[in-house]
Amino acid sequence: xxxxxxxxxxxxxxxxxxxxxxxxxxxxxxxxxxxxxxxxxxxxxxxxxxxxxxxxxxxxxxxxxxxxxxxxxxxxxxxxxxxxxxxxxxxxxxxxxxxxxxxxxxxxxxxxxxxxxxxxxxxxxxxxxxxxxxxxxxxxxxxxxxxxxxxxxxxxxxxxxxxxxxxxxxxxxxxxxxxxxxxxxxxxxxxxxxxxxxxxxxxxxxxxxxxxxxxxxxxxxxxxxxxxxxxxxxxxxxxxxxxxxxxxxxxxxxxxxxxxxxxxxxxxxxxxxxxxxxxxxxxxxxxxxxxxxx
Amino acid sequence: xxxxxxxxxxxxxxxxxxxxxxxxxxxxxxxxxxxxxxxxxxxxxxxxxxxxxxxxxxxxxxxxxxxxxxxxxxxxxxxxxxxxxxxxxxxxxxxxxxxxxxxxxxxxxxxxxxxxxxxxxxxxxxxxxxxxxxxxxxxxxxxxxxxxxxxxxxxxxxxxxxxxxxxxxxxxxxxxxxxxxxxxxxxxxxxxxxxxxxxxxxxxxxxxxxxxxxxxxxxxxxxxxxxxxxxxxxxxxxxxxxxxxxxxxxxxxxxxxxxxxxxxxxxxxxxxxxxxxxxxxxxxxxxxxxxxxxxxxxxxxxxxxxxxxxxxxxxxxxxxxxxxxxxxxxxxxxxxxxxxxxxxxxxx
Numbered sequence: 001x002x003x004x005x006x007x008x009x010x011x012x013x014x015x016x017x018x019x020x021x022x023x024x025x026x027x028x029x030x031x032x033x034x035x036x037x038x039x040x041x042x043x044x045x046x047x048x049x050x051x052x053x054x055x056x057x058x059x060x061x062x063x064x065x066x067x068x069x070x071x072x073x074x075x076x077x078x079x080x081x082x083x084x085x086x087x088x089x090x091x092x093x094x095x096x097x098x099x100x101x102x103x104x105x106x107x108x109x110x111x112x113x114x115x116x117x118x119x120x121x122x123x124x125x126x127x128x129x130x131x132x133x134x135x136x137x138x139x140x141x142x143x144x145x146x147x148x149x150x151x152x153x154x155x156x157x158x159x160x161x162x163x164x165x166x167x168x169x170x171x172x173x174x175x176x177x178x179x180x181x182x183x184x185x186x187x188x189x190x191x192x193x194x195x196x197x198x199x200x201x202x203x204x205x206x207x208x209x210x211x212x213x214x215x216x217x218x219x220x221x222x223x224x225x226x227x228x229x230x231x232x233x234x235x236x237x238x239x240x241x242x243x244x245x246x247x248x249x250x251x252x253x254x255x256x257x258x259x260x261x262x263x264x265x266x267x268x269x270x271x272x273x274x275x276x277x278x279x280x281x282x283x284x285x286x287x288x289x290x291x292x293x294x
Numbered sequence: 295x296x297x298x299x300x301x302x303x304x305x306x307x308x309x310x311x312x313x314x315x316x317x318x319x320x321x322x323x324x325x326x327x328x329x330x331x332x333x334x335x336x337x338x339x340x341x342x343x344x345x346x347x348x349x350x351x352x353x354x355x356x357x358x359x360x361x362x363x364x365x366x367x368x369x370x371x372x373x374x375x376x377x378x379x380x381x382x383x384x385x386x387x388x389x390x391x392x393x394x395x396x397x398x399x400x401x402x403x404x405x406x407x408x409x410x411x412x413x414x415x416x417x418x419x420x421x422x423x424x425x426x427x428x429x430x431x432x433x434x435x436x437x438x439x440x441x442x443x444x445x446x447x448x449x450x451x452x453x454x455x456x457x458x459x460x461x462x463x464x465x466x467x468x469x470x471x472x473x474x475x476x477x478x479x480x481x482x483x484x485x486x487x488x489x490x491x492x493x494x495x496x497x498x499x500x501x502x503x504x505x506x507x508x509x510x511x512x513x514x515x516x517x518x519x520x521x522x523x524x525x526x527x528x529x530x531x532x533x534x535x536x537x538x539x540x541x542x543x544x545x546x547x548x549x550x551x552x553x554x555x556x557x558x559x560x561x562x563x564x565x566x567x568x569x570x571x572x573x574x575x576x577x578x579x580x581x582x583x584x585x586x587x588x589x590x591x592x593x594x595x596x597x598x599x600x601x602x603x604x605x606x607x608x609x610x611x612x613x614x615x616x617x618x619x620x621x622x623x624x625x626x627x628x629x630x631x632x633x634x635x636x637x638x639x640x641x642x
Contacts, residue, residue, distance in 0.1 A: 183376050183378065183380035184380050184382060186347055186374070186376070186380070187374065187380040187381075187382075187445075188382070188397075189347075189367050190346075190347070190367060190370075190372055190446075191393055191394035191397055191445070191446075191448075191449055192367070192368035192371075192394055192398060192449060193368075193394075193397035194368075194397070201382075201385075201393075202382055202384075205382075206382075206383070206384060208384075
């Protein structure tokens with residue numbers, strides 16, 4: 001009996017690799033495919049941006065970035081993001097809070113509506129605002145009569161950006177808040193805390209990492225948004241051109257090096273976002289995992 | 295102040311599900327009361343209503359003479375210990391315990407040094423001295439439970455409410471904590487209400503046990519009361535084990551089929567009824583006028599007890615019988631059973 005069992009036991013380690021699934025060849029092929037994809041679609045274009053940007057030397061690069069129109073575009077992008085992101089943080093937290101902590105009618109509808117900006121083409125998102133606030137739009141005559149400019153001006157850019165980037169914060173927070181439940185808040189309330197104290201000392205600290213991710217993604221998109229912004233901007237140089245729009249204009253005017261120089265700034269932002277995210281995951285990985293677990 | 299908490303004909307519905315249907319209960323100052331019942335019986339809802347975490351559809355909860363409706367959650371001053379403790383994981387143990395005191399309006403708030411002193415006193419009380427700087431994730435289940443209790447006690451609550459206080463702990467820790475909680479209650483004397491589905495826990499810990507079923511209180515009483523004198527068939531079956539025997543009561547005697555099995559029943563009871571007999575109240579006897587014949591089908595050992603399963607003709611379920619003497623019957627042996635004590639309920 002034990003003699004008969006021995007050969008089987010000896011054979012087991014040999015067979016284990018196939019029991020685990022794919023053979024070595026398949027594994028190498030899958031890994032190679034993934035790497036190749038990343039190389040072709042992510043790293044190569046990214047490298048191209050920086051190579052093209054540096055193509056005409058440091059002086060040309062500096063000139064392309066410090067040129068007044070480019071400076072105006074950078075300032076405008078920062079301004080739009082600086083307004084749209086905080087706005088979306090506040091509204092996103094409010095929406096996530098409402099959805100995660102309360103039961104009410106139309107909750108599912110609200111969840112679908114939060115996703116709407118993701119499912120609608122950004123161009124349409126921009127057109128909606130032109131339709132509403134443009135000269136021929138519903139509110140156009142009234143706005144003109146009161147000398148308020150929305151479309152082809154800063155308010156339009158902010159509106160479009162807010163709309164497109166709205167889901168990021170809420171989307172990140174809702175599942176996390178839902179999984180946390182309401183016991184912590186109830187405990188704080190029974191201990192006599194005011195609702196504001198509960199929010200700032202219990203709810204917000206509990207979801208700080210999700211919130212941070214959401215803000216990071218929201219900001220990256222707010223600065224990089226093209227479609228919706230292109231429609232409402234009117235592309236007035238030095239006035240309503242954000243960085244992505246400025247890049248497109250430069251490129252269309254055959255100023256490749258200048259276009260890539262400005263583009264390298266946006267790409268740099270993406271890299272910083274990525275690095276920050278990775279750093280946080282590495283540094284606070286345990287804490288993040290713990291805060292998500294329960 | 296004669297009564298600490300008065301619950302008056304509380305009704306509560308969730309959507310279309312009635313969670314509580316007319317529950318009334320008085321809780322005396324310093325009393326330790328258990329709300330015992332199967333899941334879905336409404337016990338947790340009742341606890342949350344006392345806490346003010348739920349609103350009743352009808353009825354009132356009074357603290358002393360005060361209608362709690364007039365009190366904000368802060369002014370209710372209740373210490374609530376949640377089933378999974380709900381410790382604030384982003385705060386250390388000390389900050390968790392101090393949270394309630396630091397939440398008070400500035401003019402009522404103790405100084406920071408007083409708060410810190412209170413925190414270390416409470417940690418002393420729950421036998422976790424010096425753990426202020428730990429985080430909840432660094433504690434064991436039993437330690438978390440005690441921190442949650444210290445946090446609730448920090449606000450000097452009028453009433454301490456515990457939701458399944460030992461539900462999330464393993465058996466050994468549970469036993470230790472139970473004895474410790476009983477002792478702590480003896481020392482601090484807080485009016486305490488706790489929810490449990492574990493009858494052993496309720497009977498051992500509580501001064502009085504309120505047994506809930508289907509949104510109603512079936513019986514309130516001391517452990518001896520509810521165990522020895524169950525008021526309803528539900529209580530009888532829920533607490534401990536009981537064999538159920540369908541009988542007919544005629545002339546002060548209970549008949550199983552046409553065989554008299556129990557005498558001395560009050561004359562005003564009559565007609566079809568259910569007889570509930572605990573395994574320890576059935577005795578194997580030689581000869582007696584009131585006896586139930588059966589066959590031994592199975593013998594089991596349950597710790598110190600030996601138990602026989604006895605098949606009785608005309609009864610689908612076998613009767614569980616605790617064997618008092620060392621001499622066990624053999625399997626297949628025909629025996630006679632005498633009922634030494636039973637609870638009789640008229641058939642519904």
